[in-house]
Amino acid sequence: MDSSLVTAASVVAAGLAVGLGAIGPGIGQGTAAGQAVEGIARQPEAEGKIRATLLLSLAFMEALTIYGLVIALILLFANPFA
Amino acid sequence: MELANTINLLNSVNLAAIEVGEHFYWEIGKYKVHGQVFLVSWFVIGVLILLSFAATRNVQRIPTGFQNFMEYVLDFLRGLAKDQIGEKEYRPWVPFIGTLFLFIFVSNWSGALIPWKLIEIPEGELSAPTVDINTTVAFALLTSLAYFYAGISKKGLGYFADYAQPSPIMVPFRAIEDFTRPLSLSFRLFGNILADELAVGVLVLLVPLIVPLPLMILGLFTSAIQALIFATLAASYIGEAMESHGEEHHE
Numbered sequence: 001m002d003s004s005l006v007t008a009a010s011v012v013a014a015g016l017a018v019g020l021g022a023i024g025p026g027i028g029q030g031t032a033a034g035q036a037v038e039g040i041a042r043q044p045e046a047e048g049k050i051r052a053t054l055l056l057s058l059a060f061m062e063a064l065t066i067y068g069l070v071i072a073l074i075l076l077f078a079n080p081f082a
Numbered sequence: 083m084e085l086a087n088t089i090n091l092l093n094s095v096n097l098a099a100i101e102v103g104e105h106f107y108w109e110i111g112k113y114k115v116h117g118q119v120f121l122v123s124w125f126v127i128g129v130l131i132l133l134s135f136a137a138t139r140n141v142q143r144i145p146t147g148f149q150n151f152m153e154y155v156l157d158f159l160r161g162l163a164k165d166q167i168g169e170k171e172y173r174p175w176v177p178f179i180g181t182l183f184l185f186i187f188v189s190n191w192s193g194a195l196i197p198w199k200l201i202e203i204p205e206g207e208l209s210a211p212t213v214d215i216n217t218t219v220a221f222a223l224l225t226s227l228a229y230f231y232a233g234i235s236k237k238g239l240g241y242f243a244d245y246a247q248p249s250p251i252m253v254p255f256r257a258i259e260d261f262t263r264p265l266s267l268s269f270r271l272f273g274n275i276l277a278d279e280l281a282v283g284v285l286v287l288l289v290p291l292i293v294p295l296p297l298m299i300l301g302l303f304t305s306a307i308q309a310l311i312f313a314t315l316a317a318s319y320i321g322e323a324m325e326s327h328g329e330e331h332h333e
Contacts, residue, residue, distance in 0.1 A: 059274075060311070
């Protein structure tokens with residue numbers, strides 16, 4: 001009984017870790033992309049530079065969700081409590 | 083792990099088994115090592131050595147073909163290091179940054195491009211070495227060592243005095259940063275590459291044909307970006323450690 005409870009809680013927690021972890025970076029990436037589009041519209045000749053910076057910073061933001069994913073994977077596949 | 087076992091059991095009948103936490107153990111002395119990581123790492127190292135050997139075997143003053151390509155790669159790596167570390171001191175760090183970038187890049191792409199699943203090994207499966215967290219932690223710790231070495235060799239023990247640079251309040255934050263840097267470096271690379279492989283694996287499980295292709299191409303793109311990010315961050319940590327606060331910072 002105990003282990004099945006832990007399993008259920010782990011699965012829920014894994015879902016929450018990714019789901020909640022995706023909110024912040026989602027907002028951040030949206031803001032960054034919007035600002036980049038604005039920048040390109042203002043100054044089309046700087047497009048290459050803006051795009052390179054945008055991609056790099058998007059990857060940084062994505063990393064935050066990935067941390068949640070790592071926690072989720074640990075809970076699912078290498079659960080220390082089960 | 084019961085849960086993992088059921089998931090693996092579900093997949094074992096399929097073409098694309100997603101196996102997490104199963105390893106092909108080798109025992110070396112007292113230690114257990116993950117053999118599949120070593121095999122693919124050796125493959126990646128072999129590829130890199132062969133490529134550099136092929137490019138430099140017959141060096142021409144006016145480069146053509148393959149030599150041209152490799153010179154472009156070298157230029158790119160030097161530019162990467164120069165952007166972060168600065169014109170004056172970047173040269174000795176090009177090999178370190180370049181090795182990090184090339185190894186991570188080639189291993190990420192080998193995981194995505196080569197159908198390792200066709201090669202059977204007794205346990206676990208062959209995949210990119212960066213899917214194993216031990217590999218990425220090793221890279222991250224090497225990076226930590228490198229920037230400590232850079233800072234201490236440049237400024238002596240005065241490097242640690244820089245922790246209190248704008249004000250002494252910063253000391254605990256800077257100290258914590260020394261621990262969070264390798265943690266975030268290793269988790270970022272590991273998580274991204276594993277997430278790619280898992281997403282592709284799940285999609286292949288659902289629809290084996292054509293549909294996973296866009297995701298695979300996205301995976302190639304993210305793998306390349308992750309290699310770039312790891313190398314850029316390593317370079318910027320090293321550059322930051324060597325930067326002196328007394329004089330003005332020139333771009």
